Amino acid sequence: MAAKDQIDGLNFQQRHGKERVRVGRVWRHGKEGPHFFVEWNVSITLLSDCIPAYVHADNSDIVATDTMKNTVYVKAKECSEKVSVEQFAIILAKHFTSFYQQVTTAIIKIVEKPWERVSIDGFKLGSERHTTEVFVKKNGALGVTSGVEGLALLKTTKSGFEGFIRDQNTILPETRERMLATEVSASWRYHFDSLSSVSMDPFTETYLDVKKVLVNTFFGPPKEGVYSPSVQATLYYMAKAVLGRFPDISSIQLKMPNIHFLPVNLSSKDNPVIVKFEDDVYLPTDEPHGSIEASLGRIHSKM
Numbered sequence: 001m002a003a004k005d006q007i008d009g010l011n012f013q014q015r016h017g018k019e020r021v022r023v024g025r026v027w028r029h030g031k032e033g034p035h036f037f038v039e040w041n042v043s044i045t046l047l048s049d050c051i052p053a054y055v056h057a058d059n060s061d062i063v064a065t066d067t068m069k070n071t072v073y074v075k076a077k078e079c080s081e082k083v084s085v086e087q088f089a090i091i092l093a094k095h096f097t098s099f100y101q102q103v104t105t106a107i108i109k110i111v112e113k114p115w116e117r118v119s120i121d122g123f124k125l126g127s128e129r130h131t132t133e134v135f136v137k138k139n140g141a142l143g144v145t146s147g148v149e150g151l152a153l154l155k156t157t158k159s160g161f162e163g164f165i166r167d168q169n170t171i172l173p174e175t176r177e178r179m180l181a182t183e184v185s186a187s188w189r190y191h192f193d194s195l196s197s198v199s200m201d202p203f204t205e206t207y208l209d210v211k212k213v214l215v216n217t218f219f220g221p222p223k224e225g226v227y228s229p230s231v232q233a234t235l236y237y238m239a240k241a242v243l244g245r246f247p248d249i250s251s252i253q254l255k256m257p258n259i260h261f262l263p264v265n266l267s268s269k270d271n272p273v274i275v276k277f278e279d280d281v282y283l284p285t286d287e288p289h290g291s292i293e294a295s296l297g298r299i300h301s302k303m
């Protein structure tokens with residue numbers, strides 16, 4: 001679908017828009033109520049009467065793609081109640097076609113990330129992979145490492161970061177309220193050191209239990225959660241919980257990138273408050289991200 005015109009006896013079709021506008025939206029119901037969270041990737045295409053921009057370098061009928069991007073955040077903010085992707089696409093498309101006389105059709109595509117709720121204020125993306133590396137020597141010596149990769153976890157509250165070094169290059173504000181998102185890669189070494197010491201197959205059950213301990217430690221108890229003062233501290237609690245709970249595990253390594261969800265504040269000279277961040281509208285990012293990793297092992301263990 002594209003606007004079709006004839007210029008100088010030639011067919012001309014054009015469209016413009018903005019792709020991959022990422023937005024995260026949290027809806028909070030009261031102080032105690034559940035949080036709802038969605039992450040969307042929005043693409044906007046407008047069919048509009050703006051041929052002079054192409055043919056005469058006259059931009060007076062152009063809706064700037066930057067404005068389209070901002071509109072996603074404005075409309076996300078305006079949705080005070082949880083909406084579906086379909087409903088949000090309709091809201092956006094209706095806005096573009098009714099607000100701009102030049103726009104004849106708006107095409108909105110949205111892909112929603114499959115975040116699943118795991119407990120109050122926590123969401124889990126079901127995409128993790130179980131990994132292992134094993135060695136066996138001729139004499140029966142055995143080494144088993146198991147792991148999980150891509151365990152994406154996110155909590156919408158009970159996270160902060162304060163008291164870090166401030167210098168001439170620091171602009172990050174201190175906070176006790178932020179989104180915490182990561183994709184955990186963990187690998188743990190079992191203490192079995194010979195083939196004969198593994199009697200049954202304990203690995204699947206242990207994998208599931210380790211995952212549970214990692215996830216539960218990240219979020220804390222379902223009712224009240226647990227405050228995370230940093231990714232580092234949360235990583236350490238998680239590693240410690242695994243070693244505390246599984247005597248058969250001698251060491252664990254955790255990699256937990258700090259995947260940033262940036263607060264959305266939009267302002268201009270004429271309009272100082274277009275969108276004011278109130279722990280609700282975020283810009284999800286992949287790059288750059290913080291990289292935080294550590295390993296914890298029992299003394300005398302083979303790391």
Ligand SMILES: O=c1[nH]c(=O)c2[nH]c(=O)[nH]c2[nH]1
Nearest residue numbers: 161172229230231232258290
């Ligand atoms: O939990 C965090 N750890 C850091 O080391 C760090 N650095 C940063 O900019 N934000 C954060 N958050």
